[in-house]
Amino acid sequence: MILNYSQPLEITNLTSWLDTTLRSSMSEFWVLLIEFVLVGVVLLAAYAVIALILIYAERKITAFFQARYGPNRVGKWGLLQSVADMIKILLKEIIKINRSDRFLFFAAPVFMIVASMLTFGAIPFGKGLNAIDFNIGVLYVTAVSSLGIIGVLLAGWSSNNKYSMIGAMRSGAQFVSYELSAGFALMTIVVLAGTMQFSTMIEGQRYCWNLFNGHISSMIAFIIYLISGHAETNRGPFDLPEAESELTAGYHTEYSGLQFGFYYLAEYLNMFIIASIATTVFLGGYMPIQVHGWDAFNGIMAMIPTYVWFFGKTAVLIFLSLWVRWSFPRLRIDQLLNLEWKYLLPINLVNIVLMVILVLTGLTLTDLFPGLF
Amino acid sequence: MEKIKELILTTVPEAVIEQKQKLTVTVTYDKLHLLAKTLKENAALPFDTLVFLIGMDRGEELGVNYLLSPSSDLSKEIVLKTGTTDRENPLLYSVTDLFETAHYNEREVFALFGIRFINNPDMRKFFLNGDWVGYPFRKDYDTNPELNPLSIESKDIIDIAPRIMEVDGKLVEEEVNIFGEDDYIINIGPQHPATHGVMHFRTSLDGEIVKKIDIHSGYIHRGIEKLSEALTYPQILHFTDRLDYLSANINRHGLCMCVEKATEIEVPERAQYIRTIMDELNRMDSHLLAWACQTNDLGATTAFIYGMREREIILDIFEKTCGGRLIINQNVIGGVMFDIYADFQKDVKAFIIYMRDKLKEYDRFFSHNVIALGRMIGIGNLSKEDTISYAVTGPAGRGSGWSCDIRKHIPYALYDKVDFKEVIRTEGDSYARYLNRLDEIEQSLHIIEQLIDNIPEGDICAKTKAIIRLPEGEFYSRVEACRGEFGVFIESRGDKFPYRLKFRSPSMALVSAMPLICKNEKLSDFIGIGGSMDYVIPDIDR
Numbered sequence: 019m020i021l022n023y024s025q026p027l028e029i030t031n032l033t034s035w036l037d038t039t040l041r042s043s044m045s046e047f048w049v050l051l052i053e054f055v056l057v058g059v060v061l062l063a064a065y066a067v068i069a070l071i072l073i074y075a076e077r078k079i080t081a082f083f084q085a086r087y088g089p090n091r092v093g094k095w096g097l098l099q100s101v102a103d104m105i106k107i108l109l110k111e112i113i114k115i116n117r118s119d120r121f122l123f124f125a126a127p128v129f130m131i132v133a134s135m136l137t138f139g140a141i142p143f144g145k146g147l148n149a150i151d152f153n154i155g156v157l158y159v160t161a162v163s164s165l166g167i168i169g170v171l172l173a174g175w176s177s178n179n180k181y182s183m184i185g186a187m188r189s190g191a192q193f194v195s196y197e198l199s200a201g202f203a204l205m206t207i208v209v210l211a212g213t214m215q216f217s218t219m220i221e222g223q224r225y226c227w228n229l230f231n232g233h234i235s236s237m238i239a240f241i242i243y244l245i246s247g248h249a250e251t252n253r254g255p256f257d258l259p260e261a262e263s264e265l266t267a268g269y270h271t272e273y274s275g276l277q278f279g280f281y282y283l284a285e286y287l288n289m290f291i292i293a294s295i296a297t298t299v300f301l302g303g304y305m306p307i308q309v310h311g312w313d314a315f316n317g318i319m320a321m322i323p324t325y326v327w328f329f330g331k332t333a334v335l336i337f338l339s340l341w342v343r344w345s346f347p348r349l350r351i352d353q354l355l356n357l358e359w360k361y362l363l364p365i366n367l368v369n370i371v372l373m374v375i376l377v378l379t380g381l382t383l384t385d386l387f388p389g390l391f
Numbered sequence: 392m393e394k395i396k397e398l399i400l401t402t403v404p405e406a407v408i409e410q411k412q413k414l415t416v417t418v419t420y421d422k423l424h425l426l427a428k429t430l431k432e433n434a435a436l437p438f439d440t441l442v443f444l445i446g447m448d449r450g451e452e453l454g455v456n457y458l459l460s461p462s463s464d465l466s467k468e469i470v471l472k473t474g475t476t477d478r479e480n481p482l483l484y485s486v487t488d489l490f491e492t493a494h495y496n497e498r499e500v501f502a503l504f505g506i507r508f509i510n511n512p513d514m515r516k517f518f519l520n521g522d523w524v525g526y527p528f529r530k531d532y533d534t535n536p537e538l539n540p541l542s543i544e545s546k547d548i549i550d551i552a553p554r555i556m557e558v559d560g561k562l563v564e565e566e567v568n569i570f571g572e573d574d575y576i577i578n579i580g581p582q583h584p585a586t587h588g589v590m591h592f593r594t595s596l597d598g599e600i601v602k603k604i605d606i607h608s609g610y611i612h613r614g615i616e617k618l619s620e621a622l623t624y625p626q627i628l629h630f631t632d633r634l635d636y637l638s639a640n641i642n643r644h645g646l647c648m649c650v651e652k653a654t655e656i657e658v659p660e661r662a663q664y665i666r667t668i669m670d671e672l673n674r675m676d677s678h679l680l681a682w683a684c685q686t687n688d689l690g691a692t693t694a695f696i697y698g699m700r701e702r703e704i705i706l707d708i709f710e711k712t713c714g715g716r717l718i719i720n721q722n723v724i725g726g727v728m729f730d731i732y733a734d735f736q737k738d739v740k741a742f743i744i745y746m747r748d749k750l751k752e753y754d755r756f757f758s759h760n761v762i763a764l765g766r767m768i769g770i771g772n773l774s775k776e777d778t779i780s781y782a783v784t785g786p787a788g789r790g791s792g793w794s795c796d797i798r799k800h801i802p803y804a805l806y807d808k809v810d811f812k813e814v815i816r817t818e819g820d821s822y823a824r825y826l827n828r829l830d831e832i833e834q835s836l837h838i839i840e841q842l843i844d845n846i847p848e849g850d851i852c853a854k855t856k857a858i859i860r861l862p863e864g865e866f867y868s869r870v871e872a873c874r875g876e877f878g879v880f881i882e883s884r885g886d887k888f889p890y891r892l893k894f895r896s897p898s899m900a901l902v903s904a905m906p907l908i909c910k911n912e913k914l915s916d917f918i919g920i921g922g923s924m925d926y927v928i929p930d931i932d933r
Contacts (some may be wrong), residue, residue, distance in 0.1 A: 080693075082694070083693055084693050084697075085696060086696065086698050164717075180575075180577045181577070184577075184596075184914070188599075231500070253761055254690055254692075255690065256913070257690065262913055264585060264914060264918045266583065266584060271473070340604055344692065344693045345691075345692045345693060345756075346690075346691065346760065346762050347686065347689035347691035347694075347757075347760065347762050347763045347766060348689060348690025348691075348762070348766075348915070349762055349766075350765070350766060350913055350915045350916065351599055351913065351915065352599075352913065353762075353766075390602040
C-alpha cells in the first residue's frame with residue numbers, strides 16, 4: 019500500500035545519491051558541512067526565485083482581474099519583468115535619512131527577511147525536501163514568523179517619520195492580534211493530528227485531509243487561519259500598515275533600494291509561507307490524493323512528484339489570497355481589531371474545545387468510517 | 392420679492408435698491424451684517440444661502456458683492472453690495488456667523504484685495520503666504536517680481552492666526568493658536584496620493600482620531616481671475632476648462648451662457664442639444680472618475696480600474712467629436728465649435744446600453760460589500776443645516792437632503808424640456824454621496840436618451856461679432872457642474888475685457904466642510920470622506 023512504485027521525478031533520489039557519494043569519499047564532518055552549505059544555498063536561491071515568480075504571477079493575475087495586460091514588454095509575455103525589476107532594485111542607491119536612528123534603521127529590514135527565511139526553512143516542499151523536520155514544527159513556525167513584526171516596528175520607529183510611525187503602530191496592533199488567531203487555528207489541528215511534526219502530520223493525512231477529518235471544527239479553523247494568515251501578511255483588505263492611499267507607503271516609506279527590496283521580498287514570501295503552512299496542515303501537504311482501495315488510481319497520483327502536489331495546492335491558496343486582495347476595500351483599524359477580538363478569537367477558543375470533544379468522542383471521519391478514510 | 396424690498400427698506404432705510412440683472416441692494420459697510428441677518432432670518436423667504444462672495448476693487452473703493460438665495464428656491468436672488476473707501480486699512484464686517492461658507496471666501500478676499508473682516512475667527516491669508524507684499528487683485532498692484540522674489544528656502548508653517556474681534560463696540564486685534572501645545576500634527580499633503588491634487592491638510596491626531604484640520608491651499612494658484620482682466624472673452628473661455636478639469640465642458644458652458652445673456656446672443660437649437668448632451672456625458676465621465684477614486688481611497692484598486700474602463704468610452708466619444716479628451720474645447724460664445732460626427736448617435740446609444748449594464752456590475756461588486764458599507768454608512772455626517780451654511784452643493788449637498796440642483800431650480804439649455812429626477816438622499820453620510828453619484832449617472836443616461844434621437848438640423852453656432860464687448864453692468868450665471876454649483880460673475884465696463892471676473896468654485900465649499908465632518912473620525916475615514924466629497928483642487932486654486 020505504501021508508495022512502492024518507482025518515482026523517477028522525486029528529488030529525494032538526487033539528494034540520497036549525493037549523500038551516499040559524499041559519504042563514500044570523505045569523513046562525516048565534511049559531509050555534513052558540505053550538505054549544510056548546499057541546503058543553505060538552495061534555500062536562498064529558492065527564496066529569491068519563488069519571490070520573483072510570485073511577483074510576476076501576482077501582477078499578471080491582477081491584470082486579468084482589472085481588465086489590463088500586466089507586464090508584457092520584457093521577454094515573452096513579460097516573463098523577465100521581475101528579473102529586470104530585481105536588477106533595478108539592486109542597483110538603486112540606499113538613501114540615508116537625516117535624523118533617523120541609523121543602526122535600527124539598517125537593522126529593521128534584516129529582522130524582517132531573517133524571520134521570513136527562518137520560517138521558509140522549516141517548510142516541507144516535498145517528500146524529504148525540508149531542511150529540518152522538527153518534532154515541534156508547528157510551534158517553531160509560529161514562533162519565528164512572529165519575529166518579523168520587530169522589523170516593522172523598528173522601521174516605523176527609526177525612520178523618524180510620522181506616517182511610518184502610524185503604519186508601524188497599526189502593524190503592531192494587527193500582528194499581535196492575528197498571530198493569536200493563526201496560532202489557535204493551528205493548535206486546533208494539532209489536537210486533531212496529535213503531533214506537531216510536519217512529516218508525521220502529512221503522513222497522517224494520506225487518505226483524509228485534516229480539513230475534512232475534523233469536518234465542522236476543521237473547516238472553521240481553516241477559514242480562520244486563512245483570514246488571520248492573510249492579515250498577518252499585511253495585504254488587502256488588511257493592508258492598513260502600508261495603506262497607500264492613507265499613509266503613502268506606511269512603515270517602509272523611507273526605505274529605498276535593497277532595503278525596500280527586503281520588505282518587498284518578505285511580503286511576497288510571507289504570502290507563500292502562509293499558504294504553504296495552510297497546505298501542510300490542512301490540505302495534506304505534499305501528499306498526493308489517495309483513496310482507500312483504489313490502487314491503480316493511487317499509483318497514478320503518486321507518479322506525480324510530491325513537490326508538484328505541494329506547489330499546486332499552495333498555488334490554489336495563493337490565488338485565493340490574490341482574489342480577496344483585489345476585490346475588497348480596506349478595513350479600518352477599529353473594524354480590524356473588532357473582527358479579531360470580538361469574533362475570530364472567541365470562535366476560535368470554542369472551536370478548540372469542540373475539536374477536543376470530536377477527537378475524544380471519536381467523531382472524526384477517520385474514526386467514524388475507518389475503512390473509507 | 393416686493394415684500395423683500397419692503398423688508399430691506401424697513402431694516403435699512405437708506406439702502407439703494409436697483410433692478411439690474413439681479414435685484415441689487417447697496418448699503419454702507421456697517422449695515423451689511425444687519426441686512427444679511429434680517430434677510431436670512433425672515434420667516435417668509437429666508438435668504439440663507441450665500442452663493443457668491445466677490446471681492447471687488449471698484450476704483451475708489453474696495454468692496455464685496457454677496458449673492459444670496461433662499462435654500463428652498465435658488466432661482467430667487469438678491470445681490471448685496473458694500474464697500475469702504477479706506478484703501479490703507481480696509482475693514483468690513485464678517486458674515487461668517489451667518490454663513491459658514493463666508494469664512495474661507497473672506498480669507499481669500501483678504502489675500503487678494505487686502506480687506507480684513509471684523510469678527511472672522513481666523514484672518515490669515517488664504518492662497519497666499521502671510522508675508523506676500525501687496526494685494527494682487529487690486530487694480531494698483533505692483534507686479535514687479537523683485538517685491539515677491541521666488542524663495543528657495545524652506546519656511547516653517549506658522550500656526551498662529553491673527554484676527555480682529557469687536558468686543559463691546561471696540562475693535563481688538565488678537566492672535567490665536569490654531570493647535571494646542573502638545574498636538575501631534577501631521578501634514579496630509581501637499582503631496583499625498585489621497586488629497587486628489589495639491590491640497591494641504593494640517594491634521595492634529597489623537598492616536599488614529601482626527602482632532603482638528605487646518606486647510607492650506609494655493610500651491611497651484613494661477614490667478615486666473617486676474618489674468619482674465621487682460622484677455623478678451625473668447626480667450627478667457629480656455630481658462631474655464633482648467634478650473635475643475637473634470638467638468639471642463641460644463642464650466643465653459645457657464646461662462647458662455649454668462650456672455651450670451653449679457654450680449655443677448657440667441658444660441659441655435661442644435662447647439663443647445665449638443666451642449667446638453669455633452670454636459671451630461673461630461674457629468675458621467677466625472678462621476679465615474681469620482682466613483683473610481685472613492686473606491687480607491689477606500690483601498691479597492693480593482694474597482695478604481697473598472698471606473699476608468701467605462702470612462703474611457705466617453706473620452707473616445709469626445710475625441711471623435713472634437714479631438715480633445717479631458718478638455719474638449721467644445722463650447723464657444725454663441726454655440727459649439729464642432730458639429731457631432733456621423734456615428735455619434737450610434738456610439739452614444741451603444742454606450743447607454745453598456746453603461747446600464749455596468750451600473751449593475753458596480754452594484755454587485757462594490758455597493759453592498761460588507762467592508763465598503765462599514766467604511767461609508769454613518770461616516771462623515773453632514774446635516775442639512777450645515778450643508779446650506781457651508782453652501783455644499785452637488786451630489787454631496789443632495790446627499791444631505793438639500794435640493795440644490797441648478798438644472799431644476801434655474802433651468803438652462805434644454806433642462807426644462809427633458810424629464811429627469813433630482814436625486815436626493817437625506818442620510819448625509821459618505822454612502823449617500825456615493826449612491827447619489829451612481830444614481831445621477833443613471834439620470835444622465837436618461838436625459839441623453841430623450842435628446843439623442845431628436846437633434847434638429849441647423850446651425851451649430853450663432854453669428855457673433857469679431858470682437859465681443861459686453862455692455863456695462865454686472866452679469867451672473869449659474870450652472871450645475873459635476874461637483875455642484877459653478878457660477879460666473881462678470882463686471883463689465885463696456886470693454887472687450889472684463890473689469891472683474893469671478894468664478895464660484897464648488898470644490899471650495901466641499902473642502903471647507905471637511906474640518907467639520909472629519910472631526911472625531913478616524914484617519915482612514917478622513918481619506919474616505921475626502922473621496923466621497925470628491926473635490927478637485929485646481930477649482931479651488933483658481
